[in-house]
Each structure stands twice: as structure tokens, then as C-alpha cells.
Amino acid sequence: MNAEQKLEILAADYDFDRVGSPEGVPSTRQTGSPACEGIGGGPGDSSPQKADHSPRLFKVLQSNECVHSCAFCPWRSGRDTSRATFEPEELATLFHRSHAAGYADGLYLTSGVRESGPVGMDAMLQTADLLRKRHEYGGYLHLKVLPGAERAQVQEAMRLADRVSINLETPTEAHHSALTTGKRLETDLMERLRWVRDLSSEFPLGSGVTTQFVVGAAGETDRDLLTRARELYQDFGLRRVHFSAFKPVIQTPLEARPPTPDAREARLQQADLLLRGYEMNLSEMAFTEGGYLSLHVDPKMAQALNHPERFPVEVNTAPYEELIRVPGIGPLSAKRLIGRRRERLIRDPREVALCGAILKRAAPFLLLDGRAVGHLEQFIRQELRRLNTRPAYQLPLFGEGD
Numbered sequence: 001m002n003a004e005q006k007l008e009i010l011a012a013d014y015d016f017d018r019v020g021s022p023e024g025v026p027s028t029r030q031t032g033s034p035a036c037e038g039i040g041g042g043p044g045d046s047s048p049q050k051a052d053h054s055p056r057l058f059k060v061l062q063s064n065e066c067v068h069s070c071a072f073c074p075w076r077s078g079r080d081t082s083r084a085t086f087e088p089e090e091l092a093t094l095f096h097r098s099h100a101a102g103y104a105d106g107l108y109l110t111s112g113v114r115e116s117g118p119v120g121m122d123a124m125l126q127t128a129d130l131l132r133k134r135h136e137y138g139g140y141l142h143l144k145v146l147p148g149a150e151r152a153q154v155q156e157a158m159r160l161a162d163r164v165s166i167n168l169e170t171p172t173e174a175h176h177s178a179l180t181t182g183k184r185l186e187t188d189l190m191e192r193l194r195w196v197r198d199l200s201s202e203f204p205l206g207s208g209v210t211t212q213f214v215v216g217a218a219g220e221t222d223r224d225l226l227t228r229a230r231e232l233y234q235d236f237g238l239r240r241v242h243f244s245a246f247k248p249v250i251q252t253p254l255e256a257r258p259p260t261p262d263a264r265e266a267r268l269q270q271a272d273l274l275l276r277g278y279e280m281n282l283s284e285m286a287f288t289e290g291g292y293l294s295l296h297v298d299p300k301m302a303q304a305l306n307h308p309e310r311f312p313v314e315v316n317t318a319p320y321e322e323l324i325r326v327p328g329i330g331p332l333s334a335k336r337l338i339g340r341r342r343e344r345l346i347r348d349p350r351e352v353a354l355c356g357a358i359l360k361r362a363a364p365f366l367l368l369d370g371r372a373v374g375h376l377e378q379f380i381r382q383e384l385r386r387l388n389t390r391p392a393y394q395l396p397l398f399g400e401g402d
């Protein structure tokens with residue numbers, strides 16, 4: 001099989017690995033939509049210049065051979081699918097050519113666990129080393145740390161890469177064992193995250209550390225996922241936690257399981273942003289009794305409806321922490337409002353909108369110089385009535401033996 005044929009199989013343009021999204025790619029281009037994918041552009045695109053000028057990440061697997069059997073994964077051991085493995089020289093040369101021709105701004109290199117964690121990791125490290133030394137590649141490089149990788153390999157990955165990621169896939173050991181028997185969350189994955197944290201002052205990563213959870217494959221709740229995400233931000237300094245809705249793959253043990261609604265993934269991403277960017281506590285999130293976020297209202301509005309005693313807030317005096325809890329006001333608009341009110345008393349709702357707030361959402365929750373901008377009680381009553389007519393989110397019912 002030649003390199004192009006391998007590339008057909010191993011260009012990892014797959015949907016469920018979000019850690020390879022190009023949001024960490026520094027680009028000299030103007031950033032647009034994060035839609036890069038192609039190696040050599042998309043179908044019919046023979047030009048290295050993409051019209052949207054977005055950073056383009058060369059996403060590829062070193063190998064899709066894997067000794068593990070994660071129940072959701074298309075590359076699980078024993079599944080009947082085309083398999084291929086790049087030699088390090090072959091892949092380094094292929095990427096170098098694509099980069100030199102202007103087809104890619106950066107590389108995201110991942111792999112199945114071929115033979116063992118150390119063997120799979122070694123091939124990726126050799127590829128990265130060839131790129132950095134022989135090809136003098138100085139651009140963006142994101143390396144996956146495989147389960148079972150050795151500490152020295154983790155250190156080498158941090159020396160070579162701008163970003164490393166370790167996909168936890170599930171939030172707890174119990175959920176992990178529901179999906180695979182070959183590896184363990186604590187010893188094969190969390191332990192590697194501890195090494196990354198311990199090594200980070202000696203080998204700082206410009207684009208940080210990320211992980212991914214597959215949402216809905218193991219019966220975990222949103223509370224389970226966000227509890228782990230909070231720990232990863234606080235205790236491990238992760239740059240980003242990605243959530244990827246489970247989609248069934250044929251010829252896997254979960255092929256008959258219904259896909260996770262995309263809305264669940266979207267709500268988790270919104271809640272995650274509140275944890276990261278708004279420094280909200282998990283206790284402020286409005287979970288259903290079963291531990292899920294509502295699919296019908298975004299988590300920030302849900303927290304406001306859940307804590308009516310916090311509102312309305314006076315725009316002219318409220319501290320930053322209170323302003324950013326108002327639906328429709330984000331960190332930037334809160335800072336602008338604070339700057340504006342230093343100059344003069346804000347009395348006109350249009351000034352709130354001029355600072356970037358979404359007035360339609362924020363109005364019921366605001367006072368301007370003591371005067372209510374909207375009708376808080378009426379708004380809350382209406383929203384709760386609307387939400388009570390919608391079914392709460394329920395887990396899809398799984399068949400026996402899943």
C-alpha cells in the first residue's frame with residue numbers, strides 16, 4: 001500500500017474526536033470558521049488558498065490498528081475495517097510536503113494503540129522528531145498521548161508538541177469499564193495527566209492540554225461529566241474539555257444504541273463555557289433530578305430561573321460577578337458596562353445594548369438607576385410554564401446486553 005492509499009484510510013477526518021479541532025492552531029491568516037480539514041483542500045479544491053482563510057489542520061492517524069476494544073470505536077480490535085499504518089518517515093515526509101505546499105497550517109497526530117501504548121507512542125514520537133529535526137518544521141503540532149504511554153514518552157511529547165491531549169472518554173472508572181476491559185481510567189489515562197501536570201513547568205505547552213468525553217455511550221449523567229470537567233480545569237489546568245455526542249458505528253457492540261442528541265452535546269459545551277469563562281460553580285447549574293441539563297433552555301438562563309432571588313441586578317452598581325450571571329451579558333459586555341458606568345449613570349436600555357449585551361434576554365433581569373427594564377416575575381412565570389410543558393431529558397432506553 002503506498003502513502004496516498006494509507007492516507008485515504010488514516011486521514012482522521014472523523015467527527016467524534018473533537019480534541020483535534022483547530023481552535024488551538026495559531027495562524028498568520030485571519031481566523032474564520034474552524035472548518036479546515038483537508039489535506040489538499042476539500043473535494044474539487046486544488047488551490048492551497050482556502051477562501052475562508054481559516055487555519056487548516058492536517059488530522060491523521062499514525063495507525064488505526066488497536067489492541068483495545070472500546071465499544072463505541074470504529075478502530076476497535078477485531079472490527080472488520082481497512083487497516084493501515086504509516087512508517088514515521090513516510091508520514092513526516094507527507095506532512096512536510098503538504099505544509100510546504102501551503103495545504104496545512106498545523107498537524108494533529110493521533111493513533112490507535114498498535115501492539116501496546118509504548119509501541120504506538122514511539123511511532124508518533126519518531127514522526128514528530130523527524131518533522132522538528134530533519135524537516136525543521138516549527139509550526140503547530142498536537143500529539144495524542146496514548147493510554148499506557150511511558151512517562152519518558154509523555155515528557156518527549158511535551159518537548160516536541162505545542163499541545164497534547166489525553167482522551168478520557170468517560171468521567172468515572174465505572175463508566176470506563178462499561179465500555180472497555182483493556183484499559184483503566186485511573187492507571188492508563190489519569191496517571192498520564194498527572195505526569196503532564198508534573199512536567200508542565202519544565203516543558204510548558206504553548207497550546208495547553210485537552211481531553212474529550214464521548215457523551216452518552218456509558219450511561220453517564222451531565223453532572224458526572226461536568227464534575228470531572230471541573231476537576232480537570234481546577235486541578236490539572238486543562239485548556240479545554242471537548243464533548244462529543246455518541247454516534248453508533250456499525251459492527252460494534254453499541255451499533256443498535258440510539259445516537260445522543262446533538263442538543264445534549266451543545267448544552268454541555270455551554271455549561272462548560274460557564275465553568276471556564278464565567279467561573280461559575282457546579283452548584284449553580286440547574287440539573288434535573290436525574291443529573292441532566294435541560295435540553296430546552298440554555299444553562300445560563302436555567303441558572304437564572306433557578307435563582308430568582310439574585311435578580312434584578314442594578315447595572316450601575318452590581319459587581320462583575322453578578323453582571324455576568326445575567327442572561328445576555330457576557331464577560332466582555334460586563335466589562336464594557338462597568339467602564340461606561342464609571343463615566344456616567346446608565347439610564348437608557350440602549351446603552352446596555354451598545355455595550356454588547358443582548359437586551360432581549362437581559363431586560364427582565366436588570367434595573368437601571370432603580371427602574372426595572374423588564375418584568376421579571378412575569379418572565380419567570382412564563383418561562384417555567386413553557387418548560388413544564390416540555391418533557392425533561394431522559395436517557396434513551398438501552399436494550400439488554402448493551
Ligand code: SF4
Binds near residue numbers: 066067077112
Ligand atoms: S484505545 Fe482508542 S483507538 Fe483503540 S479502541 Fe479505544 S478509542 Fe478506539
